[in-house]
Amino acid sequence: MARDAGTGTGGRVPRLSLKRLWAMAHKEWIHVRRDTRSLAMAFVVPAVMVVMFGYIISFDVNDIRMAVLDRDRTTQSRDLVDAFRSSGYFRVTARLADDRQISPLLERGAVRLVLVIPPDFSRNLAARQPAPVQALVDGGDANTASIAINYAQAIATTYSVHAVLKGQPLPVPLQAESRVWYNEDLKSSNMIVPGLMATIMMILSALLTALTIAREWERGTMEQLAATPVHRLEVILGKLAPYVGIGIVDIVLVAVAGGVVFAVPFRGNPLFLMGTAFLFLVGAQGLGIFISATSKSQFLATQLAMITTFLPATLLSGLMFDLSSMPKVLQIISLVVPARYFITAVRGIFLKGVGFHVLWGQAVGMIVFAVVGLGLAVHAFKKEIA
């Protein structure tokens, strides 16, 4: 019977025993607990990520450094420069006297924009003719550059209205009255913090779970485990349990930190969030175990886990970058990235306050992911032991 109860190499699969499962989980927990650094990591990394991403990720652009080459030197040209300065978006850090000073300044990245006002600027304005002014922009950072260009255009238009129309309002025959929903102030922390849950779960599975079986291989304790009378599902579930527990604690931490530090609204159902998160965790950890069992070395396991789970969860999930702007191939690949569905669900729960009737597709996706992850883990484990 002891042979039969082994890792499933012979005969029928024995019944699962809760006691053995508990023993496995307990053993794994001791491993985790002894490894203080991993444990610290499991809680410090989420905290660091939430704080750093929450504060840093900002697509707002202000305080753009600019230089001015004013060849006109009249009241009008000074007014134009003042309009840039007083807009709050630009800071004039250099005044140039010569063309040749422009290139080194942009090359060093000292300024992002150089405004060149030609000598006939005020004459053209007075003659009610178009007065060309050059704006040279460092296009390297395309995102910041386009925002800076938009600001500059707006400032130039406003200035023209004042200078030419003498204060008459610019006619606005058609206007878009826009209202932003769910994230009214367009705060990036509202978008990032809930999404980070997926990334953090993936890091946990890549850095903690992916090592658990590879470690047993490297230390030679896998044979011992194989010789013990435990069912392979018991091994897998036992190994998973502590990490799923850590993951759940992390989710709560992120949610609380998001609410307290960044005032991210929570409009949905917390139980629904926990349910989806639990399924996602099981799937991610199962995947981690699968990678671990197939690579057998800690180095490979970590690298593979990074490439197959962490990277897609960060880049192809819509966490920071818009999926619909990516090439078709990546959009298709993103369809099998579980984090994508999880992030949609989490954002929906946090910001939109929607529930199962909207997010049922995502919920089904999470169930599929959990089953596939667990199945892969059990399958790989069986093959390795036999």
Next chain:
Amino acid sequence: MRLPRLDRARLARLARKELTQTLRDPRALRVIFMAPIIQLVIFGYAVTTDVKNAALVLYDRDNTAVSRQLVQELTASGYFRLAGTASRASDLAEALDHGRAILALEIPRGLQTDLASGRPATVQLLIDGTTSNTATVAQAYASQIILRFGQQHSAAPAAIATKGAAPGVDLRVRAWYNPNLESRVYNVPGVVGNLMMLMSLLLTTLAVVRERELGTLEQLMVSPLTPAEMIVGKTLPVVGIAMIDLCLITSVATLWFHIPLRGSLALLFLVSFAYVVCGLGIGLLISTVSNTTQEAFMTMFMFFLPAMIVSGFFFPIENMPRAFQYLSLLNPVAYYVRAVRAIFLKGAGLAALWPEVAVLAVMGATILWFASTRFRKTSA
């Protein structure tokens, strides 16, 4: 500080042993040379801050030639695509709730007649702010297109007066280095910085910690190798591999992504060498505080993640809170990313980049010196 003497024969043997050990596993080989390329390709395509094809749902209550033309203008811009039409206002809310669209446009009845008679008109725009960056950009684009459309189609005398070459400031913008303002041109060189750091950290730490875990580090200690020889012998292969990776990444960036390499290749290698020395110094330092591979990975990750975030790779450093801006002054990744971008896009030479090169060289030397004193102490 006197430079320690190195025995070339012993050094070569140790370096060869390290290389053999690292490259023996064909899967490890794949990780070392394929992973950077895969990552570069994914990053190159995925890291985009451009907004294209944002889903728009439409409720057109006017349903006239003018309203259809407005929609046509929005979709023809390439920023938006029509994801559906609604026949009730509540359908718009539902589309946003379900995430089927991130923009909802409601055109009121009478748009055509209002514009034709010169009366001011408004259209309603609802935006899903969940993804705030896309929402911000999409809102700006949509408002601009609508505004321009109004000016072109209104019969109001003021609009007619300002049509065409309006008098006033005519701002002519020229974007240097990246005339089409593609985000990829900026991001791909940034990825180089992250991959180079990851590789040098990973390989150095592993080379030491693996031996410690297997217990062979003691054997090395009792061999006639001097500590200096051991450090150089362990890190030399890492420098070699990292430089090969640099060649691979640069080839993919220029040949596949068509990122212009306007600066000097020699300067790129010089700056990368200093940077790799920083990376392996940090790797060595991490290996002195880690007993197991897992511990080493954790510690590495704890360093790498924040270093990547405050490097200016994803988000400009100048927009960060002050504290993080100061933090970035200590971050080798920040200097390297800036230098690589300047070399690639601006063709910057040593005249512009000497501060970055100097800082990286000083950092590299300091970190390596500190790491090797610690290394000697912990392994003695």
